[in-house]
Amino acid sequence: MDRRHFFQTFLMTPLVGSLMASIRLSKGQSQLYMITDSPQDFLWIILQELEKHHLIEERSFSFSGSSAFEKAIYKSLLQKGWIYYPDPLKTSFILSSQLLLHSVNPSFTFIKDGNVLDIRSRNLSSLWKGMQKDGHRSSLVTIACFNTKRRSLPRGRWASVYVYGRQVDRLSLKKKTSKTYLTKQGNVAVEAEGGQAKVSESSCSQKICCLSAPASFCGERIICAPNHFLLEIERSSFVDTSIG
Amino acid sequence: MSIPPLVKKIYFVLFLSPLLLFLNCAPQEAWQSASFLSFDTVCEVHLRCPRSKFHLAQEEVQRLFVEIENHFSPRRQDLSSCLVIGLYRRALDFYRQSDGCFDITVGPLTRLWGFLDRPYRIPSPRELKNVLNLVGMEKIKEYEQNLILDPGMELDWGGIAKGLGIDLAYNALVSMGVDRGYINAGGDLACWGKNPDNEDWKVGINHPRRSGYLGILSISGVAAATTGDYQRFFEENGIRYHHIFDPRTGYPAQGKQSVTVIGPEALVCDALSTALFVSENPEHILDKYPQYGSLIVDSEGKISILGKPYSFRLL
Numbered sequence: 001m002d003r004r005h006f007f008q009t010f011l012m013t014p015l016v017g018s019l020m021a022s023i024r025l026s027k028g029q030s031q032l033y034m035i036t037d038s039p040q041d042f043l044w045i046i047l048q049e050l051e052k053h054h055l056i057e058e059r060s061f062s063f064s065g066s067s068a069f070e071k072a073i074y075k076s077l078l079q080k081g082w083i084y085y086p087d088p089l090k091t092s093f094i095l096s097s098q099l100l101l102h103s104v105n106p107s108f109t110f111i112k113d114g115n116v117l118d119i120r121s122r123n124l125s126s127l128w129k130g131m132q133k134d135g136h137r138s139s140l141v142t143i144a145c146f147n148t149k150r151r152s153l154p155r156g157r158w159a160s161v162y163v164y165g166r167q168v169d170r171l172s173l174k175k176k177t178s179k180t181y182l183t184k185q186g187n188v189a190v191e192a193e194g195g196q197a198k199v200s201e202s203s204c205s206q207k208i209c210c211l212s213a214p215a216s217f218c219g220e221r222i223i224c225a226p227n228h229f230l231l232e233i234e235r236s237s238f239v240d241t242s243i244g
Numbered sequence: 245m246s247i248p249p250l251v252k253k254i255y256f257v258l259f260l261s262p263l264l265l266f267l268n269c270a271p272q273e274a275w276q277s278a279s280f281l282s283f284d285t286v287c288e289v290h291l292r293c294p295r296s297k298f299h300l301a302q303e304e305v306q307r308l309f310v311e312i313e314n315h316f317s318p319r320r321q322d323l324s325s326c327l328v329i330g331l332y333r334r335a336l337d338f339y340r341q342s343d344g345c346f347d348i349t350v351g352p353l354t355r356l357w358g359f360l361d362r363p364y365r366i367p368s369p370r371e372l373k374n375v376l377n378l379v380g381m382e383k384i385k386e387y388e389q390n391l392i393l394d395p396g397m398e399l400d401w402g403g404i405a406k407g408l409g410i411d412l413a414y415n416a417l418v419s420m421g422v423d424r425g426y427i428n429a430g431g432d433l434a435c436w437g438k439n440p441d442n443e444d445w446k447v448g449i450n451h452p453r454r455s456g457y458l459g460i461l462s463i464s465g466v467a468a469a470t471t472g473d474y475q476r477f478f479e480e481n482g483i484r485y486h487h488i489f490d491p492r493t494g495y496p497a498q499g500k501q502s503v504t505v506i507g508p509e510a511l512v513c514d515a516l517s518t519a520l521f522v523s524e525n526p527e528h529i530l531d532k533y534p535q536y537g538s539l540i541v542d543s544e545g546k547i548s549i550l551g552k553p554y555s556f557r558l559l
Contacts, residue, residue, distance in 0.1 A: 165306065221286070225281075241288060243449060243469070
């Protein structure tokens with residue numbers, strides 16, 4: 001697949017841009033974006049290629065929310081041997097769909113660890129050409145979010161905040177909280193609500209901490225190295241600590 | 245004779261209130277935690293002690309870790325330091341007991357494969373043959389409190405220095421009177437006393453291939469360390485090349501995904517986990533360390549438990 005085509009589409013589609021900006025990308029997370037009116041025809045081909053490149057652990061999927069297109073995708077994937085689970089914690093990826101404001105050329109791309117991943121393969125090349133062949137534009141984007149890290153971990157209830165290695169605060173993930181922590185290099189703002197905590201603002205230049213996915217599972221961390229800041233979801237009594 | 249009220253008041257102020265004040269100000273023990281970056285990883289300290297003591301304890305642990313980093317990191321090695329000579333002698337013992345499977349002279353291999361300075365690469369057989377001439381602890385000479393290396397030799401303390409740091413930190417904390425807690429330096433761990441639930445510490449061993457745990461150790465008064473092929477690696481043409489080299493061949497050791505060792509000293513756990521990972525006959529090495537037990541996951545995912553049994557629950 002050619003990343004230039006994706007970015008042409010990306011720039012022409014404001015909704016996709018804001019969608020991507022709102023998704024918190026972090027190490028270990030990957031997303032597939034596919035713009036086509038008939039995702040059920042093409043999704044399984046792309047997933048097959050991702051499997052060959054060991055980018056998918058297990059043949060299981062779930063849906064986030066509900067949309068009219070779910071049924072067709074569900075049927076198509078089941079026919080190709082994929083397993084559906086209602087619980088997203090049990091699956092390799094979660095699917096969602098969204099309508100675009102404007103119609104654009106069909107395309108797809110894969111983002112891994114915050115970077116566009118170029119996968120060169122004959123099947124994907126043919127698929128790309130096939131999607132573009134009849135000139136029909138599309139207004140539907142389907143997103144597959146691969147997030148395997150969290151599956152076996154329990155959800156946390158508290159987040160500990162460390163600055164320069166010292167615990168400075170402890171936040172309940174149930175209560176809506178916004179706090180700013182001052183460091184020698186600047187400041188880091190944290191928001192906690194609905195079982196998760198995230199860095200909403202930071203004085204660092206790269207803002208990688210702001211782009212990290214909200215942390216909600218035991219042991220998950222968000223780090224801002226320039227500010228010597230660390231947020232960690234406290235572990236449950238399941239284990240005290242881990243090695244390996 | 246009754247005591248006048250004024251005298252009673254004076255008595256209270258002079259004698260009882262300081263006593264009450266003292267009792268209220270006695271340091272309260274509580275569980276305290278700290279996480280900080282050291283050894284290129286996130287280190288955790290979790291202790292039960294008064295708050296004032298915890299700050300001192302944390303500073304001491306960080307100071308010791310910095311000391312270890314200063315003495316043993318790849319670019320800063322003082323071959324005449326007592327600490328370095330002392331650790332070299334321990335490493336030499338492991339080298340001999342493991343028939344060369346544990347070897348701190350693999351520095352040139354680490355560099356050749358790109359694990360020291362990227363990019364990762366697969367060296368040619370000729371390059372490996374040349375570099376293997378620089379590997380082997382028998383080539384190190386100790387002379388008048390100095391280590392003498394042949395030109396081109398490089399020491400890699402990665403399989404033992406962290407364990408030393410954990411042991412030094414543990415000893416410092418115990419001597420400060422901290423009798424419950426754990427120190428975890430990115431997978432090398434020491435724990436003692438009871439956990440907050442008044443039970444042995446529950447230590448999860450991360451699964452080498454999946455997210456989540458392989459199983460849970462229930463331990464106290466011991467250390468543990470894990471070496472795995474998933475900690476630092478690259479893949480090419482579907483083959484995984486990791487950072488644990490067989491010093492005898494120059495290639496990453498084959499046949500195992502992870503090795504966890506549990507026992508009294510973190511330094512020994514650290515070195516043994518590397519030696520057992522490399523060796524084709526880990527039982528033979530472990531027999532020489534009867535106080536230590538291990539959990540080995542082979543390349544097929546099969547789990548073996550060897551040596552002294554420690555409480556372990558498979559998930």
